[in-house]
Amino acid sequence: MEExxxxxxxxxxxxxxxxxxxxxxxxxxxxxxxxxxxxxxxKILYNSKIILSKQQEYALAKSIYNNSRFxxxxxxxxxxxxxxxxxxxxxxxxxTTCWQVLxxxxxxxxxxxxxxxxxxxxxxxxxxxxxxxxxAFCVLKxxxxxxxxxxxxxxxxxDFFTHLNKHNKLKYTILRSFQEIExxxxxFKTRTNDIDILVNDYYYFKSLTGARSRNKFYMRERDxxxxxxxxxxxxxxxIPFDIRFVGDNYVDSKWEQDLINRRSKLPLKxxxxxxxxxxxxxxxxxxxxxxxxxxxxxTSKHIPRxxxxxxxxxxxxxxxxxxxxxxxxxxxxxxxxxxxxxKPYDRGVKFLINTGLRESNRNNIIKKLGKMW
Numbered sequence: 001m002e003e004x005x006x007x008x009x010x011x012x013x014x015x016x017x018x019x020x021x022x023x024x025x026x027x028x029x030x031x032x033x034x035x036x037x038x039x040x041x042x043k044i045l046y047n048s049k050i051i052l053s054k055q056q057e058y059a060l061a062k063s064i065y066n067n068s069r070f071x072x073x074x075x076x077x078x079x080x081x082x083x084x085x086x087x088x089x090x091x092x093x094x095x096t097t098c099w100q101v102l103x104x105x106x107x108x109x110x111x112x113x114x115x116x117x118x119x120x121x122x123x124x125x126x127x128x129x130x131x132x133x134x135x136a137f138c139v140l141k142x143x144x145x146x147x148x149x150x151x152x153x154x155x156x157x158x159d160f161f162t163h164l165n166k167h168n169k170l171k172y173t174i175l176r177s178f179q180e181i182e183x184x185x186x187x188f189k190t191r192t193n194d195i196d197i198l199v200n201d202y203y204y205f206k207s208l209t210g211a212r213s214r215n216k217f218y219m220r221e222r223d224x225x226x227x228x229x230x231x232x233x234x235x236x237x238x239i240p241f242d243i244r245f246v247g248d249n250y251v252d253s254k255w256e257q258d259l260i261n262r263r264s265k266l267p268l269k270x271x272x273x274x275x276x277x278x279x280x281x282x283x284x285x286x287x288x289x290x291x292x293x294x295x296x297x298x299t300s301k302h303i304p305r306x307x308x309x310x311x312x313x314x315x316x317x318x319x320x321x322x323x324x325x326x327x328x329x330x331x332x333x334x335x336x337x338x339x340x341x342x343k344p345y346d347r348g349v350k351f352l353i354n355t356g357l358r359e360s361n362r363n364n365i366i367k368k369l370g371k372m373w
Contacts, residue, residue: 001247004090004101007169007204011088014207015045015149016106017139018113019128021072023049023079026117026126030079033113041105045148046082059142064128064135066217072125082140082148090203095131096124100224101203102131132203134213134221152210153233157181158272160209160234165273167208171200173263173275175244176286176302182270185235194229194240200260202245206230211241226347249342250349251288258337259285283309284333287318291327291355292341298323327356 020030027049034044052060057076058068089104110129111121118126130136133149140146154160161181164170174181175196180188188194199205202220211230213219218227228248231238244250246257263275277285283306290300298320310317318326334341343351 001092001253002101002202002245003171003200004092007201008089008091009087010169011090011204012207013084013086014088014103014133015136015140016083016085016103016130016133017128017136018081018083018110018130019139020079020081020117021125021128022074023077024075027077027079029117030081030113030127033116034081037109039105039109041085041087042109043084043086044081045084046080046145049077049079050143051077056142060139063138063142063216072128074125080139080143080145082136082145088207090201095223096122098224100131106131132221133207134216134219137212138216151212151233152208154235156185156235158270160232161272161274164208165275170204170208171260171263172205173198173259173277175259175277176282176289176305178266178268178274178276181272181274182268185237185239188239189237194242196242196244198244198246198250198256198259200246202228202243205243205245211243214240226345228346229348248346249344250346251285252334252339252342255281255285255337255339279309279313283313284330287326287330290320291323291330292352293344293350295350295352297355323356324358330356 020026031047034047052073053076057071057073060073061071062068085103085105090101091104092099092101093104093107095102095107106129110127113127113129114121114123128139130139137146137149140148154163164172175198177193177196180193181195197205205211209232211232213221213227214229214231215225215227216222218225220226220228228243228245230241230243232241233239244256246260247253248256250256259277259281262278262281264278265273266276267273276282286302286306286309290297290302290306294300300320303320307317318329320326341353
């Protein structure tokens, strides 16, 4: 799992929202509650009743729930609090609909307000609260209140990675294709390429970089959704990052932790310094990516890099026309390190477990995986 406690205590401050769905009836009660709030880390930035038109109600419901007909607004009025948490603490908790990583203070605050204002912890029609900044943005944007948010931006890749590298509790590694970072940010503007990064704490990485989720409905921040792609502003270009994190089953979590623990520093030609997997981890994670996570493994763009690493390490060069032999090499590596093939939480990632398997081995693998799923 992610190293949440390792990071707690140094997380940057973050923005949150509380909506009282019936501002006309419960607004004053909520204000009284907030006036008596004795949390040193919570600051109230905005505190106001807002009258909404039906069109605004639908826009708010669409942004929060992806369903314009799911409005919870009563009497055409909400009461909104915009809060700043100056010392966020994240933990893995049981939320309303699922277990997820969230801001613990905001969960406690929301549940207490639901109990005291709505009469029950389950009174979802009384109070809505954000568990993370992305959920707060879904409230603020349709209400034209994004002025309460601040987003980190970067001049270029050197500025970006210098910023990352000075936060020594953030552990990351760029998984592959790191030579692409030697291009100017504009290079990404006309391509579909993204940057694959593995981190020890997803929310800490996003808070440090101003990353914004691309898929607001299926993002991880919304009920532990599967989508982890975000965009980061570098050189005025929105660069897409796939933010993998320890425990997401992109590969076995034990391997994910090893990838971070064994990472090495790499100076690029442009002077940018990044962290990348060591040669052996890079080699086998590329083979894993080619065989297990992508269609058309025989024509993968990563094959030249695999063969270069093999020549560098003085081991036999893989012929990807013979997938059975390549798969055997991967299986030996996985077994030796006690890694397990895992189905990723991210539905956008393929799990082609049969690639390179003979029929007899295929059935055995499927049986084993069936028990784990």
